[in-house]
Amino acid sequence: xxxxxxxxxxNMGTKEKVLIANGQGxxxxxxxxxxxxxxxxxxxxLTLDYLAxxxxxxMQKLRSRDPKKGYATxxxxxxxxxxxxxxxxxxxxxxxxxxxxxxxxKDALLEVAAKHGVKGxxxxxxxxxxxxxxxxxxxxxxxxxxxxxxxxPLTDVRDTVSSANIYLGAFPIAEALDGGAxxxxxxxxxxxxxxxxxxxxxxxxxxxxxxxxxxxxIAGHMVECGAQCTGGNYTDWKRIPDMAMIGYPIIEATADGxxxxxxxxxxxGLIDVSTITHQLCYEMGDPENYLGPDCxxxxxxxxxxxxxxxxxxxxxAVGSPPPETLKVSISYHEGWKAAGQLTICGPDALAKAKLCxxxxxxxxxxxxxxxxxxxxFEEYVGSGVCHEGIASGxxxxxxxxxxxxxxxxxxxxxxxxxxxxxxxxxTSGPPGVTGFAGGRPKATEVIGFWPALLHHKHVSxxxxxxxx
Amino acid sequence: MPNIELNRIAMARSGDKGEGSNAGIMARxxxxxxxLKAELTEDxxxxxxxxxxxxxxxxxxxxxxxVLNFILHDSLGGGGSAxxxxxxxxxxxxxAVLRMVxxxxxxxxxxxxxxx
Numbered sequence: 001x002x003x004x005x006x007x008x009x010x011n012m013g014t015k016e017k018v019l020i021a022n023g024q025g026x027x028x029x030x031x032x033x034x035x036x037x038x039x040x041x042x043x044x045x046l047t048l049d050y051l052a053x054x055x056x057x058x059m060q061k062l063r064s065r066d067p068k069k070g071y072a073t074x075x076x077x078x079x080x081x082x083x084x085x086x087x088x089x090x091x092x093x094x095x096x097x098x099x100x101x102x103x104x105x106k107d108a109l110l111e112v113a114a115k116h117g118v119k120g121x122x123x124x125x126x127x128x129x130x131x132x133x134x135x136x137x138x139x140x141x142x143x144x145x146x147x148x149x150x151x152x153p154l155t156d157v158r159d160t161v162s163s164a165n166i167y168l169g170a171f172p173i174a175e176a177l178d179g180g181a182x183x184x185x186x187x188x189x190x191x192x193x194x195x196x197x198x199x200x201x202x203x204x205x206x207x208x209x210x211x212x213x214x215x216x217x218i219a220g221h222m223v224e225c226g227a228q229c230t231g232g233n234y235t236d237w238k239r240i241p242d243m244a245m246i247g248y249p250i251i252e253a254t255a256d257g258x259x260x261x262x263x264x265x266x267x268x269g270l271i272d273v274s275t276i277t278h279q280l281c282y283e284m285g286d287p288e289n290y291l292g293p294d295c296x297x298x299x300x301x302x303x304x305x306x307x308x309x310x311x312x313x314x315x316x317a318v319g320s321p322p323p324e325t326l327k328v329s330i331s332y333h334e335g336w337k338a339a340g341q342l343t344i345c346g347p348d349a350l351a352k353a354k355l356c357x358x359x360x361x362x363x364x365x366x367x368x369x370x371x372x373x374x375x376x377f378e379e380y381v382g383s384g385v386c387h388e389g390i391a392s393g394x395x396x397x398x399x400x401x402x403x404x405x406x407x408x409x410x411x412x413x414x415x416x417x418x419x420x421x422x423x424x425x426x427t428s429g430p431p432g433v434t435g436f437a438g439g440r441p442k443a444t445e446v447i448g449f450w451p452a453l454l455h456h457k458h459v460s461x462x463x464x465x466x467x468x
Numbered sequence: 469m470p471n472i473e474l475n476r477i478a479m480a481r482s483g484d485k486g487e488g489s490n491a492g493i494m495a496r497x498x499x500x501x502x503x504l505k506a507e508l509t510e511d512x513x514x515x516x517x518x519x520x521x522x523x524x525x526x527x528x529x530x531x532x533x534x535v536l537n538f539i540l541h542d543s544l545g546g547g548g549s550a551x552x553x554x555x556x557x558x559x560x561x562x563x564a565v566l567r568m569v570x571x572x573x574x575x576x577x578x579x580x581x582x583x584x
Contacts, residue, residue, distance in 0.1 A: 054549060148486075149486050149487055228481075233481065233559075234479075235475070235479035235480055235481075235494075235562075235563075235566070235583070236479065236583050236584040238584045239584040274479060274494065277494050277533045277534075277535065278479065278481040278492070278494065279481070280492075280533060280535075281480075281481045281490070281492020281494065281533075281535055281537060282481055282483050282492070283483055283484075283485055283490065284490055284492055284528075284537050285485065285490065285528075285537075285539065286528050287528055287529075287530040287533075287535070287537060288528075288530075299530055299532075299533070300530045300531065300532050300533075301532070302532060303532065304532070304533065334549065334550055335550065337550060337552060339552050374546065377545075377552040377553075379552075379553065379554060381554060385553075385554055385555075386554065386555050386560040386564070387520075387560065387563070387564045387567060388519040388520055389517075389518060389519025389520065390516065390517075390519070390520075390564050390567050390568075391564075391567050404552075404554065406552045408550050408552065446549055446550040447549055448549060448550070449549055451486065
């Protein structure tokens with residue numbers, strides 16, 4: 001084991017143009033994206049995002065049952081499929097796949113390396129994001145972890161907290177790369193940091209170069225959802241060629257902060273100013289103040305222009321110092337929910353579906369299971385549920401509708417009482433009820449998300465490097 | 469002035485943001501952007517999306533991208549991750565905005581390329 005912490009010299013790169021791709025927009029994204037990025041063209045860095053807001057809470061639960069779990073297992077499967085090519089092309093990989101158990105993830109990767117006969121593979125772990133066991137200490141020191149949306153203090157839900165992680169920035173990732181890592185594993189960090197990290201490493205950017213850090217942050221934001229910037233989820237979908245074989249985005253980064261977004265030749269999809277602008281809008285708040293742990297980026301500062309086929313150049317990014325606080329993602333137990341669905345065909349599909357829902361509520365009430373208005377849910381898919389009040393399919397009788405209904409609440413038993421009353425409609429309701437599959441709906445845990453802030457003076461990160 | 473759906477002069481992307489969602493509305497031309505910046509107000513958006521979003525609406529503008537960004541503060545069915553709605557992540561809210569019908573001046577339409 002070699003510690004890269006506090007390294008005095010920078011093992012910087014020497015390339016003018018550095019190719020950084022994103023191959024995974026979320027846990028569940030296609031494995032074909034990163035495989036094709038590695039196999040079908042030049043690449044220096046492959047970044048992969050596996051963590052949604054509640055993923056870490058699920059991972060904490062998995063780890064509490066099995067000390068070898070609690071990380072993104074998909075990542076290990078991917079490395080098993082591409083490791084020889086990664087070595088041959090010297091592609092570095094940065095992934096937040098470590099979850100809440102990066103050492104178990106590293107151990108699994110070392111097994112994969114052994115299986116492929118790879119010796120000397122350097123895997124770095126970035127730690128310091130997981131503050132679950134430090135929460136009480138920090139609260140004793142005066143950190144209230146007030147909910148950013150509601151202002152409520154964390155003491156309201158402290159007893160049911162199941163995970164707490166800081167969104168770390170890009171500098172620990174750069175430090176890991178400085179230490180010679182081929183694979184960098186992190187837990188919770190910002191998504192753009194996965195891309196900014198290698199830029200800091202390659203170009204030697206400092207913590208005070210806010211315009212450059214903003215450029216890297218904006219680049220990271222543009223590619224963090226994978227194919228959502230190369231023609232996926234795009235308004236004019238008919239324009240997008242070969243969506244089945246869609247290419248994932250690659251940033252050609254340069255030391256002055258300007259960059260070009262492109263994709264491998266012979267992949268599907270499309271990159272133009274409008275597909276890139278689509279993605280800049282994703283999860284956007286105030287475009288002039290995109291806050292992160294490394295800088296505040298101004299999205300309104302950049303010039304976005306076409307630079308050839310499937311190439312968009314972005315320049316002129318302006319940044320400013322980051323806030324004194326870092327965002328913390330806390331999750332907690334928020335009760336239970338259960339939902340199920342049936343399909344009801346016409347004639348009178350919608351009227352019959354509404355009768356079905358009414359029957360379920362009446363039978364439950366008869367047996368003493370009454371739910372509050374806000375605990376009950378029903379939806380008639382096919383009659384305009386996504387665009388409620390705007391575009392409705394109820395003007396004419398739809399050929400069929402899908403009745404989705406469910407309950408939620410603090411009492412697991414009461415939530416579980418709902419499921420058994422849905423299926424009987426097939427024989428004891430109106431005609432034409434079908435589409436039941438998958439067993440009775442069961443109560444599943446609702447994991448609440450509690451966004452909060454933490455002063456940076458409480459944050460300390462650690463980078464360790466391991467070798468196969 | 470013709471009554472047209474916003475899709476003729478704008479594009480959109482949306483997604484979840486806390487208890488609500490954001491919908492970025494991208495004009496298809498500088499002329500369309502000038503019109504939307506003047507006419508597509510928070511109040512208009514709030515009225516159009518009232519069945520989906522009972523909460524407040526905040527608007528930001530990004531002139532360099534021809535984008536108006538709307539935050540719908542309570543559009544995911546309440547209760548955050550406890551929501552049982554099909555679209556609990558607001559993925560379809562951008563297209564919902566594009567279904568709004570507005571009186572758009574003919575010269576703005578003429579200056580704006582048609583959707584594919």
